[in-house]
Structures are given as C-alpha cells and as structure tokens.
Amino acid sequence: MIIRRPFRLFLLTVLPLTTALPLVGQELLEIHTAQRCIYTDGQMDEELYRFATNGQVDARIREIAELGGADTVFQWIQTNVENVTAVLDGENRYLLYSLDFVERSNEIEVYGALAHEIGHHVNAHTFSDERRNTEELEADQFMGYVLSKKGFSLADIGVFLKIMPSSYGVTFEDRLQAVTEGFIRAERALQINSLPFDNDPKLEGLTLPGFPWPPPACNARYELPETTLAGLGTLGAVEQKLRVALDAKGYSQRSYFSVPNGFALVTQLEQYNAADASSRNDRTRWLDYPARDNFSGVMDYLKSFIMPQKGYFRLLVFIATNQPFGGGAQRVSKAQATAWLSQGFNKLPQSLAKTPLTPEYSVTVLVYEFEVPESNRKPVQKCPSPLFDAQTHLRKSGIAAGLGL
Ligand SMILES: [Zn+2]
Structure with a gap:
C-alpha cells in the first residue's frame, strides 16, 4: 500500500492523539474546502476523513448555537483538521473539528474556536477575499457574544485571544474590539430584558x-x-x-x-x-x-x-x-x-x-x-x-x- 506523503504525515502526527482511530478503508470526506476559515489560519491536509461524531462536542455545538440565537444551518463532522474549520461547498455548510484539539484545549479555547467558526455560518459568509476582513470580525463578534452568554469574563477572553492574536491578516486590536462589541451586546441584551419598567434607573x-x-x-x-x-x-x-x-x-x-x-x-x-x-x-x-x-x-x-x-x-x-x-x-x-x-x-x-x-x-x-x-x-x-x-x-x-x- 502506497501512502501519500500528506496522509503519512497525518498518520504520524495526528493519529496517535486521536481517540477515533481510522481503519483501513476509512471514509474519505469528499467536500471542496477552498472556501473556508481555519481557526488558526493554518494549513489543511489534502485528504480529510470522517470520524465518528463525538457526543460531547455535539452538545457544545448545539449549546453555542442556542446561546447565539442561531440555527444550526451546517453539518458538523469530526475529521483531521488542525482545530476547527468552517467550510462552504456550494450550498452546503460544514463545521469540521478535530477531537484531538477539543481534548487538549481548555474550555474557553474550545468554545471560542467553535463559536468563531459557527459565527461564519450564521452570518452566511462566503469567505471571499474582498470581504475577508469584515467576515473575520463578524465571526469574532459572534464569538464575543456567545462567550459572554456562556459566562466568561472579558479578562478571560483577552487572555485567550492573545494565544492566537491574529488570523487572515486581522490584527489583535481589531479582533479584541469586535469580540468586545459582541460581549457588550450580550450583556446589554440580558440587562434590558431583565428590566420590567421603562424608567428603571439601571x-x-x-x-x-x-x-x-x-x-x-x-x-x-x-x-x-x-x-x-x-x-x-x-x-x-x-x-x-x-x-x-x-x-x-x-x-x-x-x-x-x-x-x-x-x-x-x-x-x-x-x-x-x-x-x-x-x-x-x-x-x-x-x-x-x-x-x-x-x-x-x-x-x-x-x-x-x-x-x-x-x-x-x-x-x-x-x-x-x-x-x-x-x-x-x-x-x-x-x-x-x-x-x-x-x-x-x-x-x-x-x-x-x-x-x-x-x-x-x-x-x-x-x-x-x-x-x-x-x-x-x-x-x-x-x-x-x-x-x-x-x-x-x-x-x-x-x-x-x-x-x-
Ligand atoms: Zn474566521
């Protein structure tokens, strides 16, 4: 059996850490990934494989959609990506995640990366070069909104963002501002909804x-x-x-x-x-x-x-x-x-x-x-x-x- 180089690399680096070990004949994931956002703006393996879905990740994805007031207008698949990736293939939207990433990351990293990529889908993004910057910031705003509703503090989020300060050319400052806007919006929505009277001093x-x-x-x-x-x-x-x-x-x-x-x-x-x-x-x-x-x-x-x-x-x-x-x-x-x-x-x-x-x-x-x-x-x-x-x-x-x- 001839193993092509990208896949061999993948076997060497990713598989030992993955709980769902692919068997020979593992189902190849045949989707076009040209229109995408990789959470860390990194590379992607040439061949992707579909692994069994993970119940814990399923629950988090549903929770994020609910916190963001969004529908799950995308399919999610456990596969050999670096962390989390949003893909638009024709009319179909996919959220690809690495279980290895989920298991080795802390809570805010997992919620943050998933929320950013889900944010692309709920905003109907197309990942075009012209709108790249705007789309990244909109996804970050959604992330800030979700993390706020999840109960993380702005300080937690600031620390988390420093780990990955920029992607697709968006600066740390711009990202922090977008995330903060989303965060404040969520807080304000909660505050306003909780006020019973128009003249509440709050x-x-x-x-x-x-x-x-x-x-x-x-x-x-x-x-x-x-x-x-x-x-x-x-x-x-x-x-x-x-x-x-x-x-x-x-x-x-x-x-x-x-x-x-x-x-x-x-x-x-x-x-x-x-x-x-x-x-x-x-x-x-x-x-x-x-x-x-x-x-x-x-x-x-x-x-x-x-x-x-x-x-x-x-x-x-x-x-x-x-x-x-x-x-x-x-x-x-x-x-x-x-x-x-x-x-x-x-x-x-x-x-x-x-x-x-x-x-x-x-x-x-x-x-x-x-x-x-x-x-x-x-x-x-x-x-x-x-x-x-x-x-x-x-x-x-x-x-x-x-x-x-
Ligand atoms: Zn993005």
Missing part, C-alpha cells in the same frame, strides 16, 4: 448606541410639520406620540438610538405593496423576521429566501433633534442595517425622554427602501430614486393619520 447606566451620523444616504425624507409637535413638552412626549401612532398600525417592534441632542426610532423591516406603498396585510408583511437576537441582519435575512415575486421592503427612521443634518455619503451597509435592528434599545432612556422640547427641535422621517427581485437572492437598496416619497409612505402605512397629519 437603564440609565447603559449607553444608548449611536445612529450613523449624518444618516446614510438614499432615503426619502420628510420633516413633520410643526403642528405635529404642538403641545408636547419633552422628547419623551414626542416619542410617545410616535409610539402610539406606530402601535395603532402594527409597528410594535422598534429600536432606539442616540443622535446629536436627540434620538432615532427605527421601525421593524416591513414589506409593502409596490402598487401604492400600502402595508402588506397578509403574513408576508413582517415575513417572520427573526425576533431572536442573532447576527443576521436585514441584508442577510433578505438573501435567505427566494421571493416568488418581487418584494419591496422599507425601514422607517424617525429622527428627533435640534441639529440640522444632511445626507451621509455612505449608503446603508449590511453592518449598519444589522445594527439598526439588533443593537438599538427597545426603550428610550429616561435621561433623553426628560429633555425639554424647545422650538429648535423637529422630527424628520427617513424611509429606506429595499427591493428583492423575483427568485433572486440579491436585495438592492433603491437608490437614488425611491419608488415613493416619504409622505406617501407615511400616509399609506396609516402612520400619518395616527400623527394627525
């Missing part, structure tokens, strides 16, 4: 995340007339008026962000009728937008299904501020859209709500439109010419009536 200890400023370009814009704000004394009263009008039309999920001297209220992504900008009245209006806290943002979500017909979506952003603002140069990026829906607060902190409403304040609504072509997975932001102006969106959604316009 909410004040948290920093409201900032809305991109100036707001990203390509929106339809309308400043609400002064009469809308007549008789209102505080930003909290403005927020309440908007909230009542939105609730009446079914916009029950909202996110709050800070803007200079004010706040931004972002509504849930909604599908509308392209014929007249009215809200869809069937179940497709909200399209089961995942309520769970995960990292799949608007664009990834829109990519995840095939539309039987063209679909039109909108996000409404109400901005209350006393500062003039123009349009930003940037269009809505996936990361921003993700942040809008999953990183904002679900309540307006009292410190902002108590801000007096002076005559310099105004409320502007920005409407961002997205179009998903028929049976095409590529959503497009409507830019530069929106289908409808912002006033039409407000009127046809029924929000204008609720605001007394």
